[in-house]
Amino acid sequence: MEIILKEDIIGLGYKNDIVNVKSGYGRNYLIPTGKAVIASPSAKKVLAENLKQQAHKLAAQKAAAEEKAAKLEGVALTIPAKVSATGQLYGSVNAATVAAELAKQGIEVDRKIITMRDAKTVGEFEATVHYHKEVEVKIPVTVVAENVPEPAAAVEEAPVEAPAVEEEIEDFEEEEETPAEA
Numbered sequence: 597m598e599i600i601l602k603e604d605i606i607g608l609g610y611k612n613d614i615v616n617v618k619s620g621y622g623r624n625y626l627i628p629t630g631k632a633v634i635a636s637p638s639a640k641k642v643l644a645e646n647l648k649q650q651a652h653k654l655a656a657q658k659a660a661a662e663e664k665a666a667k668l669e670g671v672a673l674t675i676p677a678k679v680s681a682t683g684q685l686y687g688s689v690n691a692a693t694v695a696a697e698l699a700k701q702g703i704e705v706d707r708k709i710i711t712m713r714d715a716k717t718v719g720e721f722e723a724t725v726h727y728h729k730e731v732e733v734k735i736p737v738t739v740v741a742e743n744v745p746e747p748a749a750a751v752e753e754a755p756v757e758a759p760a761v762e763e764e765i766e767d768f769e770e771e772e773e774t775p776a777e778a
Contacts, residue, residue, distance in 0.1 A: 597622045598635040600643055605631060606711055610729035612643060661728035668705075668725060668733045673697050676742035679718060689715040689739050694723045715739045 597619045601609050605626075609615045614635050617626065626632035633639055647654075675697055678686045695707035705725055712723040718739050725733045 599626060599632040600635045600639055601626075601632050603631055604726075604729075606709070606726060612647060613729075614640070614643075658728050658730060661731040664727050665725075665731050665733045667703055668698075668735060671698075671701070671703070672736045672738070673723075674738045674740060676740050677718075678743055679741040683717060685716050685718070685739070689721070689737070691723065694735070694737060712737070 598614060598616055599622050601611055601613050601615060604610045608617070622632065622634075627634065673694060675689050675693060677689055680686065691710040691712050692707045694710055694712060695705050698705050709726045710723055711726065712721065715721045715737070718741050721737045721739065723735045723737050725735065727733070
């Protein structure tokens with residue numbers, strides 16, 4: 597089913613794009629919510645005329661998006677997260693986390709225009725900020741461990757404590773034998 601998008605939908609297309617979707621998705625979700633209209637021949641003609649008239653406005657929107665993108669050039673994020681002993685994160689680092697981290701640096705970005713695969717381990721990832729259909733910025737995101745678990749220290753202490761417990765047991769057995777003889 598061919599439809600014309602009325603707003604940007606990440607993963608599908610941008611405003612005024614003509615895209616093919618499954619009939620159920622178009623009829624049951626996109627059209628009733630006002631996010632799209634059926635791409636009939638008359639709707640396509642109206643779209644072409646509107647795009648012609650709005651060409652200068654669209655150029656201004658693209659220029660504004662490029663200015664915003666210029667602020668993000670060279671930005672790299674390092675996000676500390678709590679990690680289990682196996683190296684897995686408690687929770688995950690996602691687009692909302694990236695938006696919050698950018699806000700701490702003084703760059704306001706809506707989390708809805710950021711796409712990123714959820715990071716569930718420590719490592720390097722990439723987030724993409726979609727300002728305009730032709731302007732996208734890729735931001736490197738490094739997830740580091742906030743707390744470093746130390747399981748090796750606990751293992752070393754266990755053998756040291758064990759002999760002390762055995763000595764106490766031997767002393768206890770000797771004390772029991774003394775009252776029995778008297």
